[in-house]
Amino acid sequence: MFRATLKSLLARKVRLILSGLAVVLGVMFVSGAFVLTDTLGRSFDSIFADAYSDVDVNVAAKPRVQVNEMEGEQTANPLPAAVVERVTQVPGVASATGVVAADGARIIGSNGKVVTSFGPPQLGENWTGEGELLRLREGRAPQAEDEIVINKALATAAKVQVGQKVGVLTAFESKKRDFTLVGVVGYSGDRDSIGGANEVFFTTPVAQRLMLGEPDVFSNITVRAAGGVSDETLRDDVSRALGADFEVKTGEQLAADAAGGLKEGLSFFNKILLGFAAVALLVGTFLILNTFSIIVAQRTRELALMRAIGASGRQIIGSVVLEAIAVGLIASVLGLAAGIGVGALLAFLFGKFAGGLTLAGIGVPAAAVIGAFAVGLVITVVAALLPALRASRIPPIAAMQEVATPDRPLTKVTVAGSLVTGVGAVLLFLGLSGNAGGQTLSTILGGVLFAFIGVALLTPLISRPVVSLLGAIFSWSVPGKLGRLNSGRNPRRTAITAAALMVGIALVTGVTVILDSAKGSISALAQDTIKAELVIAGVQGGPRPPSFDPGVLDRAKALPGVQLVDGEYGDMAKIDGESTWVAASSDPASLRQIFGAKPTAGDIDRIGPTQMLASSDTATSRGWSVGSTVTVQLTRGEARTYTVSGIYESSQLTNPVTLPPAAAKNFAIPQPIQGFIQLAPGTRVSDVQPQVEALLADSPEVSVADRDAFIKQQTSSLDGLLTMIQILLALAIVIAVLGIINTLALSVLERTRELGLLRAIGLRRSQTMGMITVEAVVISVFGALLGVVVGTGLGAAVVEALKDEGITDLILPWGQMGVFLGLAAVIGVVAAVLPAIRAARINVLGAIAHD
16 A cells, blocks of 8 residues: 555656645745744844853943833933943952943935934944954044044945044934044954944943933943853942942843843744735645645546455545655755755845844754644645545445546535634634634634635635636637536536635735724824824834934925924833833924814913823823823933923824823933924914925934825825735745646646547637636636725724724725626636646547546
8 A cells, every 4th residue: 555655646746746835835934934024033132142251240320210122122221431440449440431322323314315224223322442342444443523433334334434523413412513533444254244233332421412312421341351260259349339339240141131122022023924924825735735636636536446356444634644745845945955955045134134133153943844734744734634534435336437526515614614714713803802812813814714714615616607607708719608607517616726726815805904094194183183284204114213403494494484383202101110102292282283182171271380181091091080190200300300291182293191291301211302393373384494494404313295195194004014915925825826737737636538639620729728727717817806895894994993992994995896806817828828728738549548
């Protein structure tokens, strides 16, 4: 039996290669995700180990407000210069150096644009001299207040050279300042940067003023241990000497913490890749199930003959499962190899995108190998089980007669599909309604999985009438009529093939519905709410939002035709022990006049220096009312007590808490991040906009736009997200195309004699190819139609569940739905090429004699 199975397997290499490709692509995603995260994780370990190689012990003040990566940048408290002296006096300290290192130093390149960084920080630092890690490659150290040194990677990106004047924006001065570039540095190992970070070095007084906002302070202190003193011992001694308000860590701890934070982000990215791998494998399951079902149907007489000569049902099952194991094993090996290549490529692209990240060697973690073989084998074997059970039930008598595989009743599969779809609907309802008991994401994903499987099981019930209707479009010719009949002759096979395409199209459609609805809702809300004709803003390309010189606000107020100008500041603060987003407005009257805020209690048109405003939702949840006193700890400075003087109605565009303008000086970013300009009635936007643009000449990170352009700019990130998702889900569609090719190729083989008879009675080669093409187009359009319907339903359900989050408008992307259906027709034509050519080349006499 084993030898017979192997011979059968080798006799059907092409069909098994096609089905195995689906597993290869899915396994490639799984193993590639693990290879990528392992490579980047080890790269970050190496980078931070080097970055802190000159540090035995580091001292920093504990941050006043703890924030996570989703809430913004963590900002530490500055250390007074006196702390450096205290550390120097601790026994075992060989040297203590005050360091200024803060994110927010942005170089303006030779093209007049700010050099951006998507991820790595843009550090402004004080020059403390060369060391083992850092060396001057050109020029000298900064000595005067208007001199800077930058790293080689930044010099290359900005296209600037030693001796040139360079514009710089800093953390506490978003207005451009010109410096002379006097030196360029590199790092050990001939590196141009550490982890892709852009670094600008100033003299110490300038770095303190521009990056920390005050003189004689440092962001941290690096300590070197005296001979014979371990890092851990020195850390404990320094910690005891300074007290509980300071964080004292060894260089190894700093490196581990820094790498750990980035690895946490990588784990999220890994989950996304694994999610797309799961989609690819789900589609691949349909393909493998269909392939083995057709194979079993074609081998009915062969399997029956085995039963007749003594093979048991168990042996028949073993034979089919053995084929599945062989396919899964080969596909796992190939998928693992492809995944290693894809992981290495993605790591390379990530390194380039992150500004020249130096990668560690490409490694293959155990998780990649285990995941590849576990997924590849399990998916293939599970998909082959049903066809194997069907094969074991073939009676021996089937070997003695011409056997057709009759259509089985659809009752059982319809009942099963209804039950599975019902389970999916319940899980989706629980997840989207927030009743999943803390497992919202997994509940929603489970609901989507059950919904897809349920719809796939119900598809045979509707395939014959829908396919017949779609095929009617092509029934004007003989090949069209034949293709229509062929596509509807086996509802189960057609349904499974179409279901593979349905999954990819449904997910793309659903995501498009959700994101288009979000864009439409945000746009409509902004159009109805914002009563400013001009908006000053920039596109955020990293953790730090663009900001601009607050002096622009005062100069804009003086322009003819300007009625009201508001600058918006924002930061995370600790209020009553909880992290809360707070804002400050340069003109509190803008809450009512520009944002349409409605007062529910107190006065919201003005804020005193010790007063604050709150939204109604925040006030209710915190138990505040007008007159309540609230303790607010900002990123900088000491905690202050404010009195609630007004409460305004909550909306999607109003902030939870609004503080007086003077509070912004203690924000992490003490400059405005957005500006709103309301014009007097009768004033034209085109008259004022150029004047505001001129005021922003020294703030190149931002620009001024009319309200419509601003709204479009703010929602443009959703377009990028949609494009990325569509690219990743294209893999599922590629697998579905393989499924159509495989189904048609096997169908052509199955109908060899039939095709020969058609050719014998006059069907031309071109007509044969047309018949196969019509069949493929009908199946693919049917799958796309299912996907559009299912995706629209899932998207609409999510939009309905997100109404309280501000997504109030359901927008159906009719244009894109039409594109998907048109794309499906193209997919059908492409998928039919090889099977159609094979069908056209059939030898007529040989086909008629085919058994």
